[in-house]
Amino acid sequence: MRLRRTKLYLPGNNPNMLLRGHLFGPDGVILDLEDAVAMSEKDAARILVRDVLKRGDFGDCEVTVRINGMDTEYWKTDIETVVPCGIDGIRIPKVEDPKDIALMDEALSQIESKARIPVGRTLIFCLLETALGVWRAFDIARASKRVAAICPGGEDLRADLKTTRSENSEELIGPRRMIALAAHAAGVDALDTVYADITDDAGLRRETEWVKQLGFQGKSVIHPNQIPVVHDVFTPTAKEIEQAKKIVEAAAEAAARGLGAVQVDGRMVDKPVVKRAEYTLQRAGLKAGGEKA
Amino acid sequence: MKTAQAGTLESMDCIVTVTETEKGRGISIAMEGASIVRFGEAMLKATKDTLKDLGVRDISVSIQDNGAGDLVLKARVEAAVRRFAGVRTP
Incomplete structure (x- = not known):
């Protein structure tokens, strides 16, 4: 069983983080080509991420790349660039339609085949960042054998729900419950979104304990300091x-x-x-x- | 004069600026930064190798380094050259 207690986001155009992020000991790293990269830097980030992946020095981390959404012009070039490097998976933002996952499955198979990588190796992690995406969570999780996890969004989901962030994220109670239920019904992991306040360890612990209780297997993190807190919650005593x-x-x-x-x-x-x-x-x-x- | 740039001056990064030169003038490379004394030769080689791989023969390259290793330098050179050529995909 692959532990996915923490997935550390690494901005795709930041050499320091890309090269050193795994040293902080997360279970996985997410090399981010999407929100962490300005539109004008997508090309440079893609080249940098490709070369960092080729170096392949990530210890025991599960290596995934968050590509740009399938509603953008970038996603195909993203996967054509990073999949031949032999990554463990891609993280797709704003998934709403199971058909998109089927399409991605096919595109990945073609790239893997061409790159002589075992077909099916590249897993898919789906970010459900809209009400429609969450509503279709089960069908999305079952749309391809490659789907390893489904994950709720944070701010995007709040915006789509026409609400705002509350102290205890009450607005995300329903979506998180739906995702945990759909993930376990479909036989994939439920991995939680980030906790944005990197100075609030107590809040992070509280939220992590809560999502663990709901049935989540792990949580994305945006700062190395968050890793020990999340690991502590998800590791049996x-x-x-x-x-x-x-x-x-x-x-x-x-x-x-x-x-x-x-x-x-x-x-x-x-x-x-x-x-x-x-x-x-x-x-x-x-x-x-x-x-x- | 046509020019293109890639990279930042964040830690472990560099800014690479490429500028067009007349055909037949070859490649010229200028570097500045704290690491040049120790790693200048290796950086020069990394830059030349990348330009060769990309099929570039005539160009002027300026590198402002803040601790970028070979891997990052090569990636920034490639990005700058591709931008120079108007090709924004690897």
Whole structure:
């Protein structure tokens, strides 16, 4: 199972961040060709990102590129430039239509085939930044086997919902719930949007704990200082791991003896509890399995 | 005189300015920045190699460096040359 607790955005025209971002230890990096790059710099950023990708020095990070939206003139050149470098995935902004994902799947296959990269290698991460995109979350997540995650937008989504940012982001409660539900129904990850205030660790922790409780697997971050906070929330504690081990071992023992239910510390443990314990061990890197990709 | 530029003076970056020269004048490269003393030769080679790969024979290049390594320098040279040629896609 690929941990996606944090994805660090790296501005596509900033050599310092592009070359050093992975050193801060996020689970993934997002080399950003979209909002972080001025229109007049799209060309230079694309060349720089291509060369940084070719160097390929990202440690264990999952490497993705946020391309420009499929409603712009840039997206095709973006994927033609970065996909042959052998990236793990692309992040598509403002996805609204499952047909666009099918179209992207086909375009990626052609590029991979031409570049002699295994067809299907490049995963798709969908940013759902409009009400329509969120409404169609399940169909979008199922539009291609490449889809690894769906992610709610932040400011764009607020604008489309004709609302503003509140202290606790109450306006995004519904969309986040819908995305968590759609992601798990479709068998992909639900990854949360960024927390914009990079000086407010307590707020970041509160929001991260909340989205974890909703069923999200991780969160995008915009500053290296946010990584330890998000990792701390999404990483099982030693106590949780110990308990999970006990449950999984007891369940295995019961299964070997042909028993359905089992007791751990005086409590009956049934299938969903075992499943959750297995998931805890997967997230701790102690058990294989989990979601696709 | 036709000219084009790419890059910034942020840390680990450089500004590359290319200016047209008369045909047959060849390539001239001027560099400034703190790293030139130590890495000047390597930067010169990186720039020449990139121009050669892009098929550029006559051009004047000015580099203002703020700690860009070879990778960034090459990317900025390519971007400047492509802008000079009016081709904004790699």
